[in-house]
Amino acid sequence: MGEALLEIRSLRVDLPPGADRAHAVDDVSLTLGQDEILCVVGESGSGKSVMARAVMGLLPVPRVRVGAGEIRFAGEELTRLPESRMRDIRGKDIAMIFQEPMTALNPVMTIGRQVTEVLAVHTRLTGAEARRQAAEFMAAVKLPDPEAMLDAYPHQLSGGQRQRAMIAMALILGPRVLIADEPTTALDVTTQAQILALIRDLQREKRTGVMFITHDFGVVAEIADRVAVMQHGRLVEAGPAQRVLSAPSHPYTQSLIAAVPNLVPRKARPLQGVPVTLALRDVEKTYRARAGLLRRAGRTVHAVRSASLTLRRDETLGIVGESGSGKSTLARCVARIIDADGGQVLLDGVDLRTLSRRAMRPYHRRVQMVFQDPYGSLNPRQKVGDIIAEGPIVHGVARGEALRRAAELIELVGLDGKALARYPHEFSGGQRQRIGIARALALQPDVLIADEPVSALDVSVQAQVLRLLADIRDRLHLSMLFITHDLRVAAQVCDTIAVMRHGEIVESGPAAEVFAAPKHAYTRELFAAVPGRNWRHPTAAAPLANPQPTG
């Protein structure tokens, strides 16, 4: 690494009184050299983003402010600079890109206007020169047809294109430091791979110092030169990426890395001869913008095209795909939350798709779902006990009996019985997901559909919830339809894998086979895009073939 470009010394950021801790960042010292990528890793609430904002002078003062310490950049102490000087540095010398490019870009201004605005603020270029330079940078971030892109509005671009435009905007003034706050978290895995490669290339070319904030050790393995690990606002470990990834010294880093699933499928289990529980035959779902009085019929979207799958008893089938691939729509068709347009959804030979809502009711009990968003999937105004007991009550179980069963279930998912009398907002994301699992199990289903059940959770919590799901599946002999975008997670829990793209299942088969020798080009592309795919850590959790009971 070169000499220190940015130096953070004993930085402390104070939170307002009444927050869950006194300091968002506590006694953190870090350096960022020229021409290196420093990854700051941590779970939510670790203070990593607050630290980045402190460097940019973008803390929400006066509620959150730097309490002590220094941030030195090129000989200047940033924390004591007047706002006018800080404005010069921001954008010109230190630039930042954000997680969600849709909200970081102004939706009513063209991309070109927003990029040239940066030049207008910091340089004396004329309009035509600024536009020419903007077009050059649009080309540098490998956006197709840069001129057309300049005239586009943010909503006309895809997520990856927007992030590229953000990067062009951040780099156009040639900053020496780039702070990237989870810039690929909102993107699909193949897009993420492209953006990571782009950041890496531009960083090499322009010899920028990049502080890259992430929660994902795969991303770290992909691009980091050095790593700093944060926990509860403190720096617990820092060092060269090679060393930290292969031999972490701090127990917290060790546990974080151990929680990242390796990209190795779980051991295959014999499934031949096991009866088929659920079979999908040519399931179709099309969304149409309806024609109205003054409106012509809009475009149609084939969310699911001719999907066929079989799920055996005890089997976990992973449906893998990027956003918009139709995987969640397919799951909702199976659970009859939405109605498929064609094909058959056969549960033990009965076609659920053609059942009337009344006839469907007893079958709802047998197919249950765990949802993605632990904050949105529980009714905020119901007590946890009522949430879990409601399903059985609706299906005719007496209230007392249903509540008694809820008490058993809450312990099965590893929560205390007292939880039943509390409201969802009193629980963390991981705990809420456990409640959601208990609700699904309350009806004693045969098929459990898990729609991205861990993608909103921190990696350590994610490992716990995955272990719980695997444990329950094996104990209760459930068939599980596991929807995920994360191949690492899929490798850990699935027996069979189906890969979806644009509503079609492009490949399916035993997990071991699909992982070892993906047949379809898209599957290969997906695997190639997994960040840190070649990185294997020695301490990884064993694949979840043999469940350990967890409390």
Add this chain to the structure above:
Amino acid sequence: MSSTESSVGGFWRRFRRNRPAVFALGMLVAIVLVALLAPLAYPGDPFAIVARPFLPPFHDHLFGTDQLGRDVAAGIARGAMTSLLIGIVATVCAMLIGVVTGGAAGYFGGRTDVLLMRMTEAFQTIPAFIFAIVLVAILSPSLESTIIAIATVSWPPMTRLVRGEFLATKNREFVQACRSIGMSDARVILRHILPNCASPIIVTGSLMVATAILIESGLSFLGLGDANLMSWGYLIGAGRTVLRTAWWVCAFPGLAILLTVLSINLFGEGLNDALNPRLREAG
């Protein structure tokens, strides 16, 4: 989403922070007490002639007498019940209509939505007060027809609000979870969606009471109120011809309307802040 609002204590703590709202609540309690105690303080017919006409206020009679020698204070006190009763009953009726139509339109969508919303828009094209006058004129002035008229002209905004809330809530995952359990529509609506839309409905409802009282006063002012019931609007209407010589005949009932409507509005705002804490703290 409601984080800490589940407890009554938390609600009261947040409500208390809004000083004007607490003041308004005090005023409303006082107005309700006046309405309830009026028959004791001013027994007998408020239309009765009790003294010489045009007695100025703050002498023998608190608010003076009108051109027929009727006690203005008695009229205001006895009229309070009329205003409150009509305001509340008409609002409850309008809320019921609004929640049912808006809820059905938002939850079921499709044709139901189109049909109900076109109907709502049809009602909204007619100016509310004129529509109320027409209805009372057709139904002949009485307590019931005033309530019917006010309810008929006030439900459309409630329908639109409830529809919007239902649309936003029905796609939340917990509602999908209800459907995956196999719950009936009625149960999903009543037990899951409606409680989560309750705060804006309550707040809007409280503000609708104020509007209803204003419409009622307007109708009575034009002589379209119930002839046998004393009301604030009637007092103002009766006194308007003598406004320059006996200001108190109009002024005190007008003040009563002003204070009541203002209190209800301030209270409604306080309710909004206390029920939706995020909105306030985000700013």
